[in-house]
Structure formats: C-alpha cells, structure tokens
Amino acid sequence: MREIVETLVLTILMFVIINLAVQNYDVDGPSMEPSLHNKERIMVDKVSYHLHDPARGDVIVFIAPPDPELNYVKRIIGVPGDVITIQGTVVKVNNTVLQESYVSPSYQGNPYLPIVNKVVPKDSFFVMGDDRKNSSDSRLWGFVPRTNIVGRAALVYWPLNDGNSGFLPDVSGVFAHVPVKAANINNVSSSSPLKDSTFGMDEVIFFAMPGLFLVCSRYRKKR
Template sequence: MNGLKEEKRNDKQYRLIREIIETIILTILMFVVINLAIQNYDVDGPSMEPSLHNQERIVVDKVSYHFRSPSRGDVIVFVAPPDPALDYVKRIIALPGDTLTIKGTTVIVDNAVLKETYVADGYQGNPYQPIINQRVPANDYFVMGDDRKNSSDSRDWGFVPRQNIIGRATLVYWPLGLSNSGFLPDVSSVFADVHTKATKANISAAPVPLKGSTFDTDGMVLFAMPGFFLVCSRCRKQS
C-alpha cells in the first residue's frame, strides 16, 4: 500500500517537473518567434504625416515579405541608402519593372495617374526635379513619404534595394487615442489601375514578399505556432 502511494507521489512530481520544463520551453519559443516576427520602431520626423506622426511607436512585421512580395502602397521600414546607420519609413509607390513619372504633385505609375488618398492637401508638394518615364530596376523599389513637401525619399536619393527592407509597418500602438491609432489602412485601391502584368524585373524580385495593411495569414500562422504547441501539450496530458 505504501509502495502504491509512493508511486503516485513520484508520478505527480514527475508530471509537475515535466509541466514546468514544457512551460519554460514554450515561453522561450514564443519569445524567439515574436522577436523574429515583429519589431518596434519609433517614427522620427514628419515625413509620413498625416499617416504617421513624429515620435509615434509602430509595430513592424518582419515575416510577411518572406512569403509574399512587397506591394505598392505598403509602408515599409528599411535601411536608408543615403546613410546605412539609419532606418527610414516610407511608402512603396513603384515596384521593380514599373515605369514612373512624377511632374509636380502628379504621380503616374505605368500610365495610371494615382489618386493618393493618403496624401493630405496640406502636405502636397515636390521640391525635387521631375522624373519622366523612369523604369524601376529589378530588386529595387521607389518610395516616397506621405508628407511630399518635407520627405527625403526616392525622388532625392534613388531606389531602395530589396535587401534593405526590414519589414512592413502594420500598427500604430503608442500614444493611444490619436486619429491614426491601430492598423494602417489598406490603400491598395489607389493602385488598382496600375498594370499588374509580370515582367522579368518583377519575377526576379518575387522571392521575398506581401500585400495588405494588417498582419498576413502567413505571419499569423507563425504567431499562432507556440499557442498550437501549448494546446497540443495540454491535450496530450488530458488523454
């Protein structure tokens, strides 16, 4: 009888130790996955007004572009070509293979004049020279800030290489209560008339991807993995 009690006690201790170890492993796994998948950034400067305000904190999705290609309208964080010590945040306007024309405040991508809803009237402007029928090279992206009067962007220093892109800005989370708090809006309709025919340049740039304004399904699957493991482990214990 005493031997049976001792065996039950040892079994309970073993299950407790196993549960503690599994919890620690899952916690570490979740920490690693989250840090690989997302990163926090501070917006520095007014170049993305009114979409992003100076000193706001944003969440950057670093996963999606490993599954799908960057899209026109995405707000991205990238290593700045003029100064690799800095990270910039801008909006993708043209993709590899696109032909771009900018005359004053008019932006034309593949013969489609953009009606840019994210550029407010008070922020329109163009201090740079016109760009006429410029083709975006393979693996490069043309970006601009939403504050067209005060943004140093591809109009000034050229294209963003694909390898410079860190991820896509998806969420404004601090400070709370501002008009732009929450997920960045989907602006894909602005580019609906732009030709989407595949080109050699687009194909060569395709291996690293995305589209949309919230976390992609692929990214959500990655975030959900630790929880899935946790549920499975709990189910195994109950069986």
C-alpha cells in the first residue's frame, strides 16, 4: 500500500513539474518557415528564462503586442541595448551584418519600411519571423516586452518529418561576432553576460529532476 501511495505521489509530482516547465503549442501560419511549418506542434520551455536571459537566436512564444488574445512565435534578433538597422533584406545588429543561415532565399524579403539605428529598450526584445516576406513582427509593431514572453521553443514533436523534427538547431554562430551591447540604456540587466541560443545544462537538469527523484526513491527502497 505504501509503494502504491508513493508511486501515485511521484506521478502527480512529475505531472505538475512537467506542466510548470513546458507547454505545447500549435504553429499557425507560415511566418517561421522553413524552421517551423504550419500546423507543427512544438514544446515550449517555460523555465530556462528564470535561470538566464533570453538570447539572440532563440525562437520564443509570446503574447502578441498587437493582439493580447494571440500568441506569436518568432526569433529574437535584438536584446536590450542592441542597435537594429534593417534596409531591404540586410539586417544589422550593433553595426554587424547578420549572415542568417535560418532564412531561406525563397522566404527572403521585406515588405516594411527601413529601420535605422533603432535601440532595443530595457526589458524588451526585437523579433522577426524566418519567413521575412510573410511575418508580422517587430519591423511592423515594435518590441516585445519581456513580461510577454511565455518561453523558448525547444523542440518540434509532431509530425516527425520534414527534416526539422527534434530540438531546434543551434544558431549561435550567426551572432558570434555581434558585440554584446552597443547602446547605453539605463538599468540594462547585467547580472550575467547575454549568451547565444543553446539547449544548456540548466534546462537538462530541470527536465531530468523528476526522473532522478524517481530513481533515487527506488534505490532507497531496494536498500
């Protein structure tokens, strides 16, 4: 009876932790092609941004500033203090031209007016869709407040095809030569250096916690 109760408690605990840590979303629309396809299902990591700042290159889900009833999925291009310039299809961050491997030539374009030396404010982010011709993003409606961010898109789990299933690719190399901060803005968080997009040990440890807890419990019983 005790083992049954412990198993039920552990199951409930794992369910609660997993639901607090991750959330499932359906991609609606082509704005992140070819990285994410319409109707794909993605798993969003809601915990890692409590451990470190959002980074350039991260694909995030957030409450849409133009319509708080909707959630958008886009890629972070600029973080607080960055200076953004976009002229045609050329994107510059802190006067560094990005060679964006995640933007396919067939989806390249810019239907919006040029942006010149726009500074990303404190606690805000500049985001763009990978489908530059068909994305409603920061080029149109401005910055995403940090409080709007739900979490980071960690992996595609359905359907398992199209060559992009599993964890989203690491694109940190695109931003490797971008200076950390170009503009001086008041009270920019500097508790730790901004780091580029990876699925780091913080997230691995968190997602492993329920399993480790269960293994330790079983080991204690055997002893």
